[in-house]
């Protein structure tokens with residue numbers, strides 16, 4: 210674990226630098242790129258707020274959510290008027306399906322203004338039914354990702370999901386019924402809960418292989434500075450010692466029927482795959498409160514305050530509150546991280562994009578991972594090895610934890626309750 214601990218330490222430092230935003234009063238997005246890019250839309254409302262979660266989420270209130278969807282449509286119109294074009298859309302949260310008719314209205318607007326090739330929607334199991342899936346498929350949604358997390362009743366009860374989102378048996382049933390409506394049905398899973406044992410994980414894997422969703426995303430539990438204390442009082446310390454063992458347990462169970470789509474995503478052989486938008490896209494816009502965008506060589510964040518979000522949109526202003534412009538070296542580092550998270554990096558495309566070979570911009574890191582057996586060069590690509598997949602789980606865990614810490618601070622500054 211010394212190597213993994215070192216990788217985690219370096220990644221933590223790099224992420225801190227990456228998220229050292231220059232705060233600013235009112236910001237404008239950069240000029241529209243000359244080709245369509247991706248769009249991320251954030252819907253922050255949830256019926257139940259899970260204790261381990263550091264996403265930007267708030268307790269559901271119907272009137273507030275309706276106002277929010279209204280503002281969101283205006284924000285997207287502003288991007289349209291600026292000449293932005295979007296080829297793909299990822300709607301995440303929170304719970305995007307919390308008000309199905311509002312979500313469908315939003316998708317209708319997206320289709321009219323941008324005609325994206327693909328739309329991916331996250332949902333919680335309590336909002337998942339056959340009727341909604343049919344409507345989403347008819348509206349052009351290609352991928353639905355269901356937040357299962359685990360089928361273990363003991364863990365579900367400990368994190369407060371059992372009553373609101375259903376027992377392990379209910380979750381299995383819901384997932385079973387959801388098959389076959391969209392191109393890709395993804396089960397979002399979490400492993401390495403402090404009370405989880407190898408047997409409990411094995412049970413999750415048994416159910417998943419039995420149900421056979423098109424795609425499974427298995428994240429390690431990620432805790433920010435704030436959620437770490439909360440999880441400790443509920444379940445005990447979150448340790449990374451079991452994470453590696455569990456990851457290899459997952460790999461060996463899933464690799465027979467699923468092929469890797471990213472370091473922690475598994476897709477059924479022969480199915481079309483839409484993986485995480487940050488892997489597949491060099492640039493994307495973030496819309497909605499607390500959303501991030503990476504566009505025009507910089508990372509942008511929207512305000513985390515729902516009140517400020519609504520007010521700024523009403524005034525016809527973009528709700529952007531922070532920006533960090535990247536150097537070429539930083540952008541190249543980001544492309545290296547995300548490319549290999551998606552399993553390979555094309556060396557010629559990298560050289561064309563950054564005007565210099567990988568060795569000149571990311572030399573020490575590449576050499577480190579070559580020597581550590583995490584990557585290999587093959588067919589003009591740098592490819593992640595089996596060992597490297599776990600290194601990248603560590604890197605992405607630290608990256609997303611850094612993002613979560615930034616979210617926590619921003620939410621606190623916006624006066625949002627901690628739970």
Ligand code: SF4
Nearest residue numbers: 255258259262302303
């Ligand atoms: S884990 Fe999902 S349901 Fe729970 S608070 Fe976070 S976004 Fe909401």
